[in-house]
Amino acid sequence: MSIQVLSEELASQIAAGEVVERPASVVKELLENAIDAGASRISIRVEDAGKKKIEVSDDGTGIPIDELPLAVSRHATSKINTAEDLFHIRTLGFRGEALASIGSVSRLMVLSRNADSQVGARIMVEGGRIVSKEMTGSVTGTIVRVSDLFYNTPARLKFLKRDVTERQQIDTLVSRYAMAYAGKAIHLEHDGKAVLRTSGNGERREVLAQLYGIELARQxxxxxxxxxxxxxxxxxxxxxxxxxxxxxxxxxxxxxxxxxxxxxxxxxxxxxxxxxxxxxxxxxxxxxxxxxxxxxxxxxxxxxxxxxxxxxxxxxxxxxxxxxxxxxAPIPQLAAASWSSQAWNPSPELDGTGMNARPMQPQSTGQPQPMAETPSSSSVEPAPFAAGIPLLRLVGQIGATYLVAEGPDGLYLIDQHAAHERVLYEKMQRQKENIPTQPLLEPLLIQLPPQSAQIICDNLQVLRKIGFHLEEFGRNSFRLSAIPALFTQKDPRAAINSVVEDF
Ligand SMILES: Nc1ncnc2c1ncn2[C@@H]1O[C@H](COP(=O)(O)OP(=O)(O)OP(=O)(O)O)[C@@H](O)[C@H]1O
Ligand SMILES: [Mg+2]
Missing domain, CATH: 3.30.230.10 (Ribosomal Protein S5; domain 2)
Structure with missing residues (x-):
C-alpha cells in the first residue's frame, strides 16, 4: 500500500486511543478538568459502567462562551502557553487534548457558564464533529456528558472488561482523588445509586474511614x-x-x-x-x-x-x-527472656487447631515427639499438616512467634502464624461443602470502600456458601450475622477484608 495521509477522523481516533482507554480514563480526565477549574463540588454520574453515560458536573470557573469550540478542539488549552511552561506545570491537564479525544469516540456535550457571563452555552460533539452550539441559561460551572462511549470504535468497546471491573476502575480512581482532594466535596453514583460522597471538609481521615472502614482508617x-x-x-x-x-x-x-x-x-x-x-x-x-x-x-x-x-x-x-x-509502631526488641526453652504456653492463636497438644511440651530427654500426629485435648482428629514433616521434638519458642524444634535432619523453625493459617486452611478444605457457621450474638456492621462493597455484593452467595452471612445494609455497608465456626475467635472484619482481597 502506498503512503497516504490519514483522514483527520482516523488520526484523532488513533490519538484518542492513548488517552481514552476505558470509561475510567474519561472519568479521570473530566475529574481533573474540574479540579483544575477550582471546583469545590464535583458530582460524577455513571450509567452502565460508563458505556452509556458519564456525566461530571462542577462549580468551577466555567468556560467562556466563545472558547467552548476551542475547549473541544485538539491542542487547545488554557493551561500552558510556551515550551518553557512544560517544566513548571502546576495543573493536572496541559496537553489540550482530553476533551477532543473523548469527543472523537463518543457523543459529547459540554454545558458551561463562566463566572463573568450572564448566560451559558452548550456544545455538542459527535464522533469528533461539532454538531450544535447554542446559548442557554445555567449556573456557573461546567457539566460534561459523555454518552455512548466507543460507539464509533466497536473494536475498543469489545476490549472492555466486565462491567464489574470497569465500575471498579472508576470507583478506585474517584476514591483516590477524593482522598487527595479532601477539601472538595466529591460525589459518585452508578446507575442512580450513590457509592461515594465526601463532605469536602478537608479531613483526610474521614475520607479514609469511608473508603477503608473506620477501624482500618484509625490504624x-x-x-x-x-x-x-x-x-x-x-x-x-x-x-x-x-x-x-x-x-x-x-x-x-x-x-x-x-x-x-x-x-x-x-x-x-x-x-x-x-x-x-x-x-x-x-x-x-x-x-x-x-x-x-x-x-x-x-x-x-x-x-x-x-x-x-x-x-x-x-x-x-x-x-x-x-x-x-x-x-x-516500634519493632519489639527480643529480650533475652523470650528465648525460652522452659514451659511452653500455647498461644491463643493455636487454640483449637490441634496444635496446642500437650506433647508439644519440651522434653529434655525424651524421644522425638510426633508433633503432627498427636491428638489434641479437644479433638481426636490428627492435626492436618503432617505431610512432609518428619517427627519433631519441641525445644522451645522464640518471641511468641517461632517454635524451635529438633528433627532427624537438624533444627526446625516454625512460624506459628503461618502454621496456624495452614491448619485452618486444611480444616476448611475438609469441611468443603458443609462449612459450619456460628451466628454472631450481635450482628456486626461492616463498612467497606466502594470497590470492595461492589465485590461483596456480587459474591454474597459465594460468601454464604463459605459461612459468611452478609446482607446489604445501606451504602457500602453490610450486616454480618454469622461467620464460619472456625473463625469464632478471629476478627470477622479482618476476615471479610482478606476474602475481598482474594476475590
Ligand atoms: N470543567 C471545566 N471547567 C472549566 N474549564 C474547563 C473544564 N474542562 C475543560 N475546560 C477548558 O477546556 C480546555 C480543554 O480541556 P482538555 O481537558 O481537553 O485539555 P487540558 O485540560 O487543557 O489538557 P489535557 O489534555 O492534558 O487534559 C481546558 O484547558 C480548560 O480551559
Ligand atoms: Mg484536561
Missing part, C-alpha cells in the same frame, strides 16, 4: 515529612496490616495520581523484613516536589512521570515511611 499511620524542598504527607499501614498485592499502594505527585516503580520500591523497601513474603503495604502518600524536578509529559494518560533525581525521591519516600513506622 493507618500518619506520615509527615519535609526535607530539602520535598514534602511527603499521607498515610501508610502499620506492619500488622498488609495486602496480597500492590494495588493499595497509592502515590500522588503534586496532586496527580501516578504509577511509578521508584515510589513503589522505595515504600516496599521501608517495610523490608517486617512483612511476610508476598505481602504488601497499603499507602496513600502525597508528594510535593518542585514542578521542574519532575517531568509529567511522558505519556498521554499522564499517569507516568520521570524524576530529575530519582534517587533523591527514592530515599525521601523510604525515609518518610520508615520514620512513621518507627515512631508509631
Amino acid at each position: 493507618l499511620l500518619e506520615v509527615v515529612f519535609e526535607e530539602e524542598g520535598m514534602k511527603i504527607e499521607g498515610y501508610i499501614s502499620p506492619i500488622s496490616i498488609s495486602r496480597s498485592n500492590r494495588k493499595d499502594m497509592t502515590f500522588f505527585i503534586n496532586g496527580r495520581w501516578v504509577q511509578d516503580v521508584t515510589l513503589v520500591s522505595a515504600l516496599f523497601k521501608a517495610y523490608q523484613t517486617y512483612l511476610m513474603v508476598g505481602r504488601y503495604p497499603l499507602s496513600i502518600l502525597f508528594i510535593e516536589i518542585p514542578p521542574e524536578a519532575v517531568d509529567v509529559n511522558v505519556h498521554p494518560a499522564k499517569a507516568e512521570v520521570r524524576f530529575r533525581e530519582p534517587d533523591r525521591v527514592f530515599t525521601a519516600v523510604q525515609r518518610a515511611a520508615k520514620r512513621a513506622l518507627m515512631a508509631y
Whole structure:
C-alpha cells in the first residue's frame, strides 16, 4: 500500500486511543478538568459502567462562551502557553487534548457558564464533529456528558472488561482523588445509586474511614515529612496490616495520581523484613516536589512521570515511611527472656487447631515427639499438616512467634502464624461443602470502600456458601450475622477484608 495521509477522523481516533482507554480514563480526565477549574463540588454520574453515560458536573470557573469550540478542539488549552511552561506545570491537564479525544469516540456535550457571563452555552460533539452550539441559561460551572462511549470504535468497546471491573476502575480512581482532594466535596453514583460522597471538609481521615472502614482508617499511620524542598504527607499501614498485592499502594505527585516503580520500591523497601513474603503495604502518600524536578509529559494518560533525581525521591519516600513506622509502631526488641526453652504456653492463636497438644511440651530427654500426629485435648482428629514433616521434638519458642524444634535432619523453625493459617486452611478444605457457621450474638456492621462493597455484593452467595452471612445494609455497608465456626475467635472484619482481597 502506498503512503497516504490519514483522514483527520482516523488520526484523532488513533490519538484518542492513548488517552481514552476505558470509561475510567474519561472519568479521570473530566475529574481533573474540574479540579483544575477550582471546583469545590464535583458530582460524577455513571450509567452502565460508563458505556452509556458519564456525566461530571462542577462549580468551577466555567468556560467562556466563545472558547467552548476551542475547549473541544485538539491542542487547545488554557493551561500552558510556551515550551518553557512544560517544566513548571502546576495543573493536572496541559496537553489540550482530553476533551477532543473523548469527543472523537463518543457523543459529547459540554454545558458551561463562566463566572463573568450572564448566560451559558452548550456544545455538542459527535464522533469528533461539532454538531450544535447554542446559548442557554445555567449556573456557573461546567457539566460534561459523555454518552455512548466507543460507539464509533466497536473494536475498543469489545476490549472492555466486565462491567464489574470497569465500575471498579472508576470507583478506585474517584476514591483516590477524593482522598487527595479532601477539601472538595466529591460525589459518585452508578446507575442512580450513590457509592461515594465526601463532605469536602478537608479531613483526610474521614475520607479514609469511608473508603477503608473506620477501624482500618484509625490504624493507618500518619506520615509527615519535609526535607530539602520535598514534602511527603499521607498515610501508610502499620506492619500488622498488609495486602496480597500492590494495588493499595497509592502515590500522588503534586496532586496527580501516578504509577511509578521508584515510589513503589522505595515504600516496599521501608517495610523490608517486617512483612511476610508476598505481602504488601497499603499507602496513600502525597508528594510535593518542585514542578521542574519532575517531568509529567511522558505519556498521554499522564499517569507516568520521570524524576530529575530519582534517587533523591527514592530515599525521601523510604525515609518518610520508615520514620512513621518507627515512631508509631516500634519493632519489639527480643529480650533475652523470650528465648525460652522452659514451659511452653500455647498461644491463643493455636487454640483449637490441634496444635496446642500437650506433647508439644519440651522434653529434655525424651524421644522425638510426633508433633503432627498427636491428638489434641479437644479433638481426636490428627492435626492436618503432617505431610512432609518428619517427627519433631519441641525445644522451645522464640518471641511468641517461632517454635524451635529438633528433627532427624537438624533444627526446625516454625512460624506459628503461618502454621496456624495452614491448619485452618486444611480444616476448611475438609469441611468443603458443609462449612459450619456460628451466628454472631450481635450482628456486626461492616463498612467497606466502594470497590470492595461492589465485590461483596456480587459474591454474597459465594460468601454464604463459605459461612459468611452478609446482607446489604445501606451504602457500602453490610450486616454480618454469622461467620464460619472456625473463625469464632478471629476478627470477622479482618476476615471479610482478606476474602475481598482474594476475590
Ligand atoms: N470543567 C471545566 N471547567 C472549566 N474549564 C474547563 C473544564 N474542562 C475543560 N475546560 C477548558 O477546556 C480546555 C480543554 O480541556 P482538555 O481537558 O481537553 O485539555 P487540558 O485540560 O487543557 O489538557 P489535557 O489534555 O492534558 O487534559 C481546558 O484547558 C480548560 O480551559
Ligand atoms: Mg484536561
